[in-house]
Amino acid sequence: MAEIFLPSYFRAGRDSADAETGTARLAVLLAVHGIVWTIASALYRSNLDWAGDMLENYTWGIAWQAGYHKHPPLFAWMTAAWFTVFPHTDVAYFALSVANALLGVCGVVALAHRFLPAREAAVAGLALAVSPIYTTLAIKFNANTVLLSLWPWTAYFFVRYIQTGTRKAALAMGAAAGLAMLGKYFSVALLVGLLLAGWARPAWRARLLQPQALLAVMAGAIVLWPHMRWLVDHGMPTFAYARDRMHEIARPLPAVAADMAVYGLVQVAYLLPSMAFVLLLAGHARGRAAKLMLHGYVRRSLQRDLWWLAMGTFLAICALAMVTRTHLSSLWGNTQWFAITVFWLAVLANAGVRLDMRRIPVVMAVYWALTLALSAGGGYLKAVHHDRLAMEPRQALARAAHDAWDRGTAQPLRIVAGNDKEARAVSFYARERIHYWDVLDPAATPWVTEADVRREGVLFVCRDDDAHCQRAASSFSGEEPMTITVHKTTWGIRMPERHYVLFLLPPGKPAGADVTTARMTAPVAP
Structure with a gap:
């Protein structure tokens, strides 16, 4: 049995046919x-x-x-x-x-x-x-x-x-x-x-x-x-x-x-x-x-x-x-x-x-x-019982957010910000490359600068129950909020509606405040 533990090249002549088939x-x-x-x-x-x-x-x-x-x-x-x-x-x-x-x-x-x-x-x-x-x-x-x-x-x-x-x-x-x-x-x-x-x-x-x-x-x-x-x-x-x-x-x-x-x-x-x-x-x-x-x-x-x-x-x-x-x-x-x-x-x-x-x-x-x-059964039960992950309409939100941007501007969306999961979903499900910008901690996304945001514009995506995000978005953009309602259907089951608040800052339009002001305006997250 000792030969089993020899390097494989010592056994190549013996089991090369088995190796190819295997x-x-x-x-x-x-x-x-x-x-x-x-x-x-x-x-x-x-x-x-x-x-x-x-x-x-x-x-x-x-x-x-x-x-x-x-x-x-x-x-x-x-x-x-x-x-x-x-x-x-x-x-x-x-x-x-x-x-x-x-x-x-x-x-x-x-x-x-x-x-x-x-x-x-x-x-x-x-x-x-x-x-x-x-x-x-x-x-x-x-x-x-x-x-x-x-x-x-x-x-x-x-x-x-x-x-x-x-x-x-x-x-x-x-x-x-x-x-x-x-x-x-x-x-x-x-x-x-x-x-x-x-x-x-x-x-x-x-x-x-x-x-x-x-x-x-x-x-x-x-x-x-x-x-x-x-x-x-x-x-x-x-x-x-x-x-x-x-x-x-x-x-x-x-x-x-x-x-x-x-x-x-x-x-x-x-x-x-x-x-x-x-x-x-x-x-x-x-x-x-x-x-x-x-x-x-x-x-x-x-x-x-x-x-x-x-x-x-x-x-x-x-x-x-x-x-x-x-x-x-x-x-x-x-x-x-x-x-x-x-x-x-x-x-x-x-x-x-x-x-x-x-x-x-x-x-x-x-x-x-x-x-x-088991996967099919588990997925169906998660939909029936409105599992929190199953309910999130991330793709539907991304489509609705892009539609809102297209209606409000004539330029492609390049930068998105706001609640991390929601904003990043807008980036991931996009047709083109869209960068996520962290308005509250810009050092976390240094590849996007405030100058880039002011030049390219930004779409803020916030949950309707997150005043923290909305206050920062409003302070920076100086724009009026827009509320959208979306839902998803999975396994033929319609999930409950979710509400989101958008702030659209078009490319080239002066922003309402700088990043520091936006951070000071928003309360510190717990």
């Missing part, structure tokens, strides 16, 4: 899986996410900045690039979320193939593909879920360097690590976890201490350089945001310890569908397989190299939580399990447990049917 079958399965989950997301959700992160991604991305006041820029760039090709619809956005998750699954397969034959590597990817981590929790594309695609590939290039030691592998490892940091600074947990795994194994440690490892540092620095320069030029706003967030959720050490216990149990629960997938393929040996997989969490001796790779990032996250006394959100750690199914399958192979690959099409077909049925 790759084609895996590609078909993943393509169908992606289509099913895109449709399921559209059936279950009649809007994008409640918090408006996905709308924020878009309005950030179309500005193409080297950084943004909350996060590094990669996920916003990905969103902007996607929508230069695809239409501005919810379905297209769900497809981006699914594509990101599937890219991560491919990274898991590539990582697994460094240790396992092609067919077992494909099973490792499919097992994670059916978990909530890479499906329901991945649909909200943001700074957390972008790591689903970045972390597995970073781990893959790490292992490739460990196994080969080449300069090319070192450069790829460093570039991948840099991209992970451009996704979210939380990727430092991944890097610490990989270093922990590398340091725990003597052969791996020796590779990390070779001079070629400095090439990885150089490649990572090159990838990060534009963002690092942006940070210096803009006064480190992302670090200030992270510091404020940590202060908001700092907790006593006993509470952090309790959080970690709950966090670990939730993570195990998220992985239960992946475990069930493997057990269904194990047939009559599923009892023994389940025992081995569960023991794997605490027994390094079952396969030491892969145990550290699978658990190193988990240990790093727990250590960081203790040091910073931060509440552990289960969503933060979902991306850490890129190697757990690889570890499981290696342990089962060492124990002589064989998987019946012929069951995969049937298992996946049943899973897809259940996914579509």
Whole structure:
């Protein structure tokens, strides 16, 4: 069994035919899986996410900045690039979320193939593909879920360097690590976890201490350089945001310890569908397989190299939580399990447990049917019970706001402001590129200046119950408010009407007040 853990290029002659066939079958399965989950997301959700992160991604991305006041820029760039090709619809956005998750699954397969034959590597990817981590929790594309695609590939290039030691592998490892940091600074947990795994194994440690490892540092620095320069030029706003967030959720050490216990149990629960997938393929040996997989969490001796790779990032996250006394959100750690199914399958192979690959099409077909049925049923019930997200008429509001602008001016709409979700919806569902401007915190949208607003004009979109937004819009624009009423219909059910207040400042018309006055006029948000 030891040869299973040799680098894949030593096995190329033996399983190249299996790899070619398996790759084609895996590609078909993943393509169908992606289509099913895109449709399921559209059936279950009649809007994008409640918090408006996905709308924020878009309005950030179309500005193409080297950084943004909350996060590094990669996920916003990905969103902007996607929508230069695809239409501005919810379905297209769900497809981006699914594509990101599937890219991560491919990274898991590539990582697994460094240790396992092609067919077992494909099973490792499919097992994670059916978990909530890479499906329901991945649909909200943001700074957390972008790591689903970045972390597995970073781990893959790490292992490739460990196994080969080449300069090319070192450069790829460093570039991948840099991209992970451009996704979210939380990727430092991944890097610490990989270093922990590398340091725990003597052969791996020796590779990390070779001079070629400095090439990885150089490649990572090159990838990060534009963002690092942006940070210096803009006064480190992302670090200030992270510091404020940590202060908001700092907790006593006993509470952090309790959080970690709950966090670990939730993570195990998220992985239960992946475990069930493997057990269904194990047939009559599923009892023994389940025992081995569960023991794997605490027994390094079952396969030491892969145990550290699978658990190193988990240990790093727990250590960081203790040091910073931060509440552990289960969503933060979902991306850490890129190697757990690889570890499981290696342990089962060492124990002589064989998987019946012929069951995969049937298992996946049943899973897809259940996914579509449950998504349709859940979406319909949300509409019947007037779920708050289902009721929001974001697309209808965007159309009505554009119609109001077209009636009031002869110029195209270039800038929109107001309540963040509502104004960003007007930007996202537009036919052309429209920038969102934060009138109360212009530093958050520095690509739009007050001079741009006065020259291009602006449309303020406020909820009818938000006097804060209306007062700021009225003060800046000096215009009379316009009230519009819109509603949406989903699953054939008419949702309750919503009312919004618009303020139209046409291009070139003098504004009523400057930004400072508008901020002073509006009350401070609670």
